[in-house]
Amino acid sequence: MCLSSLLFFMSFNMLLPELPDYLTRLGGEDYKGFIIALFTLTAGISRPFSGKLADTVGRIPVMVFGSLVCFICGFFYPFAVTVTAFLGLRLLHGFSTGFKPTGTAAFIADIIPLERRGEAMGLLGVAGSVGMAAGPMLGSWLAQRFSLNTLFYCSSGLALLSLVVQGTMTETLPKTQRQPFSWKLLRLESWEEVFEPRVLAPAVVTLLCLFPFGAVLTVVPDQSRFLGLVGENKGLFYTCYTGASLVIRLVAGRASDKYGRVPVLIGSSAIMVASLGLLALAQSAPVFLAGAILLGLGTGLNSPTLYAWTVDLSHPERRGRAVATMYIALEMGIGLGALLAGWVFANKPSHLPYVHLFSVFSVLAGLVYLLIWRRKTAA
Known part of the structure; x- marks a missing residue:
């Protein structure tokens, strides 16, 4: 599973450093915020469906569909030669992360005992971090040494390798819960099929x-x-960010198993606030990269703990939907952040500090929520 996730994350992350310049060359420099926002929009919209299918059809079919979308989209980037076509392809590409990580998290939760859940999510995060670190570095190298088309086709090839690895796995959803796929399963009949209130x-x-x-x-x-x-x-x-995230996940993967989910999230949020402050103040590459390292440390603690906390609170028979709910929130956060950043930045370097300060306020709001939650549950 970790190998499959590594290949999958490399596949779409290797595109990120080159896409803003590519969109600019197509004449869409004012739409840079949509590169991430459209991707996360379809990922978020597809989460209720992927969660329901993971709980009915199976974890592996959901993962396979996500990787298949990534594989197909990579081949079509060279043909997206207008701004509209490019943004449309980003919209379709988002279905990949709407499905693959949902099935992955549910699969991991099925096979890992409660007392090692944080550690397991940390190790899965290590695989994702390696993919996120190696992907952009490899992508920039391929684009510089060869061409953008080579980059796009290699991205597609890595998604295909992820699919091959998934073919070696055994389904973990009990046979008594499995159903053959039908279009009726895509019909959402109640709000609870979109949002799991437990999480x-x-x-x-x-x-x-x-x-x-x-x-x-x-x-x-x-x-x-x-x-x-x-x-x-x-x-x-990206290399500094994901490298730091990788190290902290290896060193502190079991921290939330030992100290609790909320205390670790409080600490990681404080680190993220400090990192974003550095990015806002950065006037040189060393300060900028120091902010990347701190941000990697904060998110490296934050992400696996949020996964584990979500699974802790979920019902086993609705685990896929619980994970999907968390991912809907993730896509909303990333999408809103991307849209606001594109609007605030507006291709003006002097506006960059304001982008990061908005992010500081968002994490501070999360930190306050966690402190209120801890006091409430302690009482």
Whole structure:
């Protein structure tokens, strides 16, 4: 599962450093915020369906569909030669992350005991972090040494390898719960099929703490260029960010199993606030990359803990939908962050600090929510 996730995350993350410049060359420099926002829009919309299908058809079919979308979309980027076609393809590409991670998290929750859930989610996060670190670095290298089309086809190839790995796995959804796929399963008959109320708390924290991720993904390519990180160094921010995230997940993967989910989330949120402050103040590449490292440490603690907390609160028979609810909040946070960042930035370097300050306020709101939650549950 970790190998499949590594390949999947590499597949679509390797595109990120090059897409803003590519869109600019197509004449769409004013739409940079939509690169992430449209991707997350369809990912968020598809979550209720992927969650329901994971609980009825199976975890593996949901993962296979997500990887298949990634594989197909990679081949079509070279043909998206207008702004409309490019943005339409980003919209379709989002279905990949709407399905694959939902099935993955449910699969992991099925096979890991409660007392090691945080550790397992941390290890899964390590695989994702390696993919996120290696992907942008490899993508920039391929684009510089070969061509953008080579980059797109390699992205598609990695998604295909992820599909091959999934073919070696055994379905974990009990046979008594499985149903053959039918179009009726895509009909949502109640609000509870969209939102799992048991996991409201982790969903709120996910939305507020993932808002900065969408903002950062939107402005980092331009901020990197303004600070002199060009060519093969364009993906250096992502490498520092995901490298730090990887290290902390290896070292502190069991932290939430030992100390509790909420205390770890409080600490990770404080680290994220400090990192975003550095990004807002960055006038040089070293300060900028220091912010990337701190952000990686904060999110490296934050993400697996949110996964584990979501699974803790979910009912076993609605685990797919609970995970999907958390992911809907994730996509909303990332999408809103990307849209606001694109609007605030407006291709003006002097506006970059304001983008990161909006992210600081979002994480602070999440931190306050966690403190209120802790006091409420303690009482």
